[in-house]
Amino acid sequence: MSEILRTSSLDAGYDSRAVIRDIQIEALRGQTICLIGPNGAGKSTILRTLSGMLAPVGGTVYIKGQDIRAQRPAGLARTLAVVLTEKLHVNMTTAYEIAAMGRTPHTGFFGRLSPEDRRIVWECMAAVGAEHLADRDFQSLSDGEKQKVLIARALAQEPELMILDEPTSHLDIRHKIEVVRILGELAARRGLTVILALHDVDLAVKSCQFVLLVKDGAIAAQGRPEDVIGEDTITRLYGINGASYNAVLGCVELENPLPPEAFVAAGAGTGAPVYRLLNRMNTGAASGILFENDVDFFVARSMGLTVVSQSSFTPIGPEKTREAARLLEQCRFAVDTGFPRGVLCQPNLDLLRDAAEKGLPVFSLRSPEDCRACYGDAPVRQLGAVSQLEEAARGKKADWVHDAK
Amino acid sequence: MGRQNAVRWMSWLSVLLAGTVLVFLLNVGLGSVNISLGDILRVLFGEASPAENAYLIIWRVRLPRALASLAGGAALSIAGLLLQTFFANPIVEPYVLGVSSGSSLFVALVTLGGYTFGVSRVTPVFLFLGAFTGAMLVMSAVLFAAARVKNVVTLLIVGLMAGYLCSAATSVLSAFAQREQIANYAMWSMGSFAGFTWPQVGILYAIVLATLLLSCLLAKPLNALSMGDRYAESMGIRVKPVRFAIILLSSVLTAAVTAFAGPVSFIGLAVPHICRILMRTSDSRILIPAGMLGGALMAGACDFAARTVVSPAELPLGAITAIIGAPVVVFLLTGREKL
Numbered sequence: 001m002s003e004i005l006r007t008s009s010l011d012a013g014y015d016s017r018a019v020i021r022d023i024q025i026e027a028l029r030g031q032t033i034c035l036i037g038p039n040g041a042g043k044s045t046i047l048r049t050l051s052g053m054l055a056p057v058g059g060t061v062y063i064k065g066q067d068i069r070a071q072r073p074a075g076l077a078r079t080l081a082v083v084l085t086e087k088l089h090v091n092m093t094t095a096y097e098i099a100a101m102g103r104t105p106h107t108g109f110f111g112r113l114s115p116e117d118r119r120i121v122w123e124c125m126a127a128v129g130a131e132h133l134a135d136r137d138f139q140s141l142s143d144g145e146k147q148k149v150l151i152a153r154a155l156a157q158e159p160e161l162m163i164l165d166e167p168t169s170h171l172d173i174r175h176k177i178e179v180v181r182i183l184g185e186l187a188a189r190r191g192l193t194v195i196l197a198l199h200d201v202d203l204a205v206k207s208c209q210f211v212l213l214v215k216d217g218a219i220a221a222q223g224r225p226e227d228v229i230g231e232d233t234i235t236r237l238y239g240i241n242g243a244s245y246n247a248v249l250g251c252v253e254l255e256n257p258l259p260p261e262a263f264v265a266a267g268a269g270t271g272a273p274v275y276r277l278l279n280r281m282n283t284g285a286a287s288g289i290l291f292e293n294d295v296d297f298f299v300a301r302s303m304g305l306t307v308v309s310q311s312s313f314t315p316i317g318p319e320k321t322r323e324a325a326r327l328l329e330q331c332r333f334a335v336d337t338g339f340p341r342g343v344l345c346q347p348n349l350d351l352l353r354d355a356a357e358k359g360l361p362v363f364s365l366r367s368p369e370d371c372r373a374c375y376g377d378a379p380v381r382q383l384g385a386v387s388q389l390e391e392a393a394r395g396k397k398a399d400w401v402h403d404a405k
Numbered sequence: 406m407g408r409q410n411a412v413r414w415m416s417w418l419s420v421l422l423a424g425t426v427l428v429f430l431l432n433v434g435l436g437s438v439n440i441s442l443g444d445i446l447r448v449l450f451g452e453a454s455p456a457e458n459a460y461l462i463i464w465r466v467r468l469p470r471a472l473a474s475l476a477g478g479a480a481l482s483i484a485g486l487l488l489q490t491f492f493a494n495p496i497v498e499p500y501v502l503g504v505s506s507g508s509s510l511f512v513a514l515v516t517l518g519g520y521t522f523g524v525s526r527v528t529p530v531f532l533f534l535g536a537f538t539g540a541m542l543v544m545s546a547v548l549f550a551a552a553r554v555k556n557v558v559t560l561l562i563v564g565l566m567a568g569y570l571c572s573a574a575t576s577v578l579s580a581f582a583q584r585e586q587i588a589n590y591a592m593w594s595m596g597s598f599a600g601f602t603w604p605q606v607g608i609l610y611a612i613v614l615a616t617l618l619l620s621c622l623l624a625k626p627l628n629a630l631s632m633g634d635r636y637a638e639s640m641g642i643r644v645k646p647v648r649f650a651i652i653l654l655s656s657v658l659t660a661a662v663t664a665f666a667g668p669v670s671f672i673g674l675a676v677p678h679i680c681r682i683l684m685r686t687s688d689s690r691i692l693i694p695a696g697m698l699g700g701a702l703m704a705g706a707c708d709f710a711a712r713t714v715v716s717p718a719e720l721p722l723g724a725i726t727a728i729i730g731a732p733v734v735v736f737l738l739t740g741r742e743k744l
Contacts, residue, residue, distance in 0.1 A: 084636065088636075110625055
């Protein structure tokens with residue numbers, strides 16, 4: 001693969017004051033490279049320096065092997081196109097006219113569009129799915145539509161490299177995904193190299209082949225997402241408090257640091273909504289006994305819950321059962337999330353039945369029949385939906401234990 | 406969509422051209438003195454004797470004035486268009502930014518100063534150079550302010566204040582003017598195409614035509630610049646020289662008009678905006694020709710109204726242009742949320 005952009009010990013900043021030091025980036029044809037990091041870390045500064053809008057404070061940016069500062073603007077514009085964060089102050093200009101601006105480095109002195117130019121503009125509008133917007137006034141478009149048109153404009157320059165500064169900010173989730181997908185397609189199909197900054201970490205990690213973590217005036221790490229993003233990389237990169245980013249699931253969970261009041265017996269993803277509900281109720285939670293390959297295990301751990309876990313694919317031993325029983329005794333109530341019944345899970349059901357018989361309020365999300373099959377005559381209250389748990393947990397046991405029997 | 410737009414553009418350009426020709430003919434043909442069509446034709450084809458009344462009125466008064474109003478209108482309209490792109494703001498023009506008033510002040514200085522220092526006759530070129538100096542000085546002040554505050558309204562207020570200051574200084578100067586000059590002076594300082602001499606028309610046309618031609622060459626960079634400096638640069642436009650050219654050309658255009666016709670308001674603002682609406686585009690390649698024709702048409706029509714509405718008396722040109730222009734400013738300001 002051929003190299004499109006390379007930097008050598010680049011320092012980026014303003015007025016000869018370096019904000020980010022020693023940037024080493026190599027962008028190959030067809031690669032998507034994403035800069036992630038907290039606000040103000042210097043992502044925009046790096047992108048502006050890479051696109052030649054800011055002079056490097058030190059070092060050099062090479063575009064196709066040539067120093068960017070030595071290239072003629074019109075020539076550079078045929079290799080490199082940008083999508084910026086700034087708002088456009090255009091009026092009486094259609095989306096097509098904006099996209100057609102991208103032909104500027106290719107047209108003659110008066111900017112006249114040849115039939116070939118027009119064909120390329122239409123093709124670029126089609127590539128981003130914005131053909132139907134062509135005749136609309138640019139200012140009347142939604143943020144997402146504007147962003148697509150601006151990408152079409154950049155594309156109309158027929159660049160080999162596109163640099164985008166936070167192209168998904170202010171967009172709704174559908175347009176965020178569309179923009180990222182469009183960029184991915186352009187990279188895969190046309191061999192376009194894309195360098196961008198993204199706010200959405202999970203989108204970045206899932207869509208880009210290469211990530212650069214920018215923090216505290218330096219590139220903290222760079223490489224393939226699988227190599228760079230560890231379990232708490234993102235949490236540390238952004239200095240997140242009270243929440244954590246789960247690298248396996250690619251999502252953020254709010255932490256629940258409260259002492260456990262509820263014991264949640266879960267599995268196979270039935271636990272996650274209950275954990276989240278308890279968190280919203282400001283109720284501490286513990287969970288068990290979870291197999292370590294269970295999605296509930298990942299979620300519970302991201303939330304910082306007290307977890308009793310068992311190695312994957314192995315039966316639950318008596319030691320774990322005792323540990324869970326001790327935990328259960330400290331709790332005010334227990335929840336059966338309706339996890340699938342299997343031989344391996346039987347200890348969880350036994351734990352809950354014992355607890356119910358000893359007088360601990362136990363709520364089950366199973367169907368009434370299933371509930372009877374699991375607990376027989378034990379005083380377990382069946383709930384129709386997770387949302388009912390909030391009210392049920394507040395009530396007194398005496399109110400319902402009679403009905404259950 | 407391309408063909409449809411081309412039809413729209415060509416038809417409106419034809420309408421503007423026809424309108425301009427019509428206004429020119431009206432300006433030559435009608436006035437406070439009735440001259441028959443036959444007499445007009447005789448004068449134009451050189452068959453009338455120079456001693457005739459009709460000859461004097463047509464040749465000395467109406468023709469230079471009609472020609473001057475066309476060139477003046479086109480110049481102001483393009484100056485406005487250039488500045489609107491420069492400031493990324495549809496509400497600026499030479500008059501609003503105080504550039505016209507700066508020019509006037511220096512013209513007044515040159516005129517009155519010239520008399521004081523015993524220069525018996527101030528040449529048109531000298532007047533223009535004075536006007537140009539004034540235009541560039543106010544422009545520099547406005548640019549200085551614009552670099553510090555990015556707010557549109559602040560920019561307008563700075564321009565307005567610069568304009569007031571220069572107008573105030575100009576009226577102080579008028580106290581020193583000789584009695585017989587004052588009437589002319591008052592008319593001129595409110596903007597008027599009256600009293601153009603042939604040498605002045607010649608200078609006006611030479612400067613304005615050359616500058617307008619140069620402005621046409623800026624069409625492509627102007628379009629790119631409408632997306633902002635950064636985008637323009639990323640598309641291979643060298644922004645600094647283009648910005649310098651815009652300031653220079655718009656100052657020359659303003660100065661050329663102001664030197665002889667005084668500060669003429671609002672044409673530079675209303676015409677580009679009306680053209681954008683008619684043409685439904687901001688493409689400079691269309692707006693520049695449309696703005697020239699539209700400016701010529703509007704200035705010609707306003708001058709016609711100024712001369713004929715209360716004939717034989719004359720209305721100040723500024724009154725007519727403001728009646729058309731001021732509502733456009735208000736419309737643009739109130740609609741700005743959408744821009």
